[in-house]
Amino acid sequence: MRSWRLDRPSPSGQLDLSRATSLVTSIGCADSNAFAAEVLKLLGNAAGISQCTVFAYEFGTRPRTISVADHRGGRFLRDVADAYAKRFYALDGNQTIVSAASSQKSSVVLLHQQTSEDVLHEDYRAACYHRPNVSGRLSLLLQPSQGVWLSVNLYRDRRHGHFHQNEIALIEAYAPLIAQAAGHHYTLCGQIQTGIPQLMLTRVRGICPDLSRRELDVLCGVLEGRTAQEIGELMGIKPSSVVTYQKRAYRRLGISSQRQLFALCLAPGRN
Template sequence: MEASRAPGWSHDNDIAPAVLAIGRPSFPQTLIETLRRIAGVGHCMVFTFDDDRSARCLLDIGNIPIGPDLGAAYSGHFHLADPNRDTIFRERASVSPFVLPAFARRMYSARYAKIFFEDADIVDKFATAIWVDRTCFYVNFYRTLDQGRFNSHQVERLKGIAPGLGAAVARHFQAQAPSDHNPFHKLEVLFSTSAPLTRLTCREREVCLRILSGFSSEAISADLGISLQSTFTYRKRAYKKLGIVSQNELFAIALRLLASPHRLN
C-alpha cells in the first residue's frame, strides 16, 4: 500500500534530504543537489555576520571555479559594499528566515559587479537569511552564464523552500560549531577559512579531512558514499592544488595552520 502524502506535497519541492543531512559531512553536497533538483541552482555560498558586523564564509559549493576566491574577497571587505547588508541588519530582531530583495545588477557598484558577477560568470542570484542569537546566516543561490537566469517558476520554488533551507543551513553549522575538544571541527573550520586549503572543492576538502582524521581510502569511500577510484581522484586533485605529493605533507600544512595564533580563535 502506497504511503499517503499531505495535500500540496510535491517530490520536486522536497527538501527532506538536506534536512536529514544536517550535522553530517554530506550536508554540503546534499544541499547543492537538492537546490539543483528543485530550482536549477548552480552554486551556493553561505556567509555569517556577527555582532561586530564582520563576515565569514562557511560554505562554497557548486559550479563556480573561483568560489573560494570570492568567499575570501567578500569576507575580507567586499561585504561592506553588499546592498543586502542594510536589509540584513534591519531584520536583526526577526526570529524567522527572510528573503532578500530580488537581484538587480544596478544595485551593485562597478567594482563589486566585475569581481562577483563578470569574473565569476554569475548572471543571477537569490538570497535568504536568518538570525540565530547574535549570528546571521546569509545563504546565496547563484546561476551562471551557461545556465541563464532563474525563470519565474524557479524563483517561486526558491521562495517556497528558502526559509526552510535557510533554517537547515543555520542548524547544520550550529551543530558543526568548532570545539576545543573536537579536532575534526577545528579542521573543518581550517578548510573553510585558511589558504591554501580554501582552494579545494567541497569533495576534495571532505576527502582530505578524513585523511587527516585517520580514515583509510576504503573508509573514506564508505563514509562519503563514493567509489574507491573517486576517492583516489579527489585526493590526487587536492594534492596537486596544494603542491604536495604525500599524506605527510598534508599533515604538515594542517599542523602549521593550526599552530598559527591568528587561526581558529
C-alpha cells in the first residue's frame, strides 16, 4: 500500500483524442454510470483495468456512489459498491489519506495504490477484491470543495497481476484530465444530491470533532428523517446498534433528543 501526490506528471504515450472527448461529453450525463464507463474505456485496455467506481466522501459521512462501470455489466459492481459503503469504507486506505489531509480545499490530486494483500479484513477483501476478481486498485483522490473528497477507483483485473510501473505512469499522465472531469461531473450531478442534512452534519462535526464515523453516519440518517431500522439497513448493522451509536453521539453533543439535535444544527452563530 502506498500513496503519493501528483504534482507535475510526466506525459507518456499519446492521448486518444476521441476517448478524451467522450470522457468530457459524459460530464453531467443523465446516465449516472456514463462517467465511470468512459474512464474505463479511456484506460481499461491500456492498463488492464476492468472496473471503475467513483465515490463522494461528504463531510465525514459514509461514501455515496456517484458512478460505476464494469466490463461484465449488470448490477454486480453496484452491489459491491453498496457493500463497501455500508460495511467496509472505514477500513479502506483511502479513508486514512483523506482524514490526514488538510481540511482546507486543495487542488492537489493524490494517488493511492492498494492491493488485495494490503487488505487484512477477510470480509472486506472477499467482497471488494476476490469476488469482483481484482488484484488491486489505484485511486485518484481529489477535493472539489471544502469538506468533500472524490475517489476515482481503478480496479486491476486479477488475470493481469499487479500494476506495472509503465501502467501507473500512464494513469498518472491521464490523472489530471480525469480528476478535472470528475470534479466538474460532481458539481453538475453529484453535488445536487447533497442536501441540507449533510450540510447540517458539517456543523455538528465542527461542534464535536471527536464524533466517530459510525456516530456521524447515524446522525446523518437521523437528520434525513430515517428510522433506526432504515439507518441500520443503510449501514449494514442492527437497529439496536443504531440506537447505541445515536445515544453515544447525543452524549458527546450534550443533547438528549432529535429535536435538540436539529436545534443545535440550526442555532445561529455556529460555524
